[in-house]
Amino acid sequence: MKRFLEVTGLLLTVFGICGVIRELTDGWFRLMGVTRFLTDSVWFLADHALFANIVIAALGFALMVMSDRVRS
Numbered sequence: 001m002k003r004f005l006e007v008t009g010l011l012l013t014v015f016g017i018c019g020v021i022r023e024l025t026d027g028w029f030r031l032m033g034v035t036r037f038l039t040d041s042v043w044f045l046a047d048h049a050l051f052a053n054i055v056i057a058a059l060g061f062a063l064m065v066m067s068d069r070v071r072s
Contacts (some may be wrong), residue, residue, distance in 0.1 A: 001070055002067050005064070006064055006072055009063030009065075009066075009067060010061075011060065012060025013057050013058070013060030015034045015035050015057075016035065016053050016057025016058070016060055017053075019034075019039070019049070019056065020050065020057065022035075022053075023053060025063075035056055038051075038052070038056075039053070042054055065068065
């Protein structure tokens, strides 16, 4: 369970950071467009894509921190 939380947290953090970079560079950074699918498909996230990507990155970081508290 600990490893699953670590990997999930890492992926969410990387996807969130890539989404933030993509939003700040106006779509130039298209390496990982996973969060673009989320922000374009969900109607209330379409106007707040930068904020949504920041939240995704923060959630991933919190998941990695929380995985340290889980017993193996």
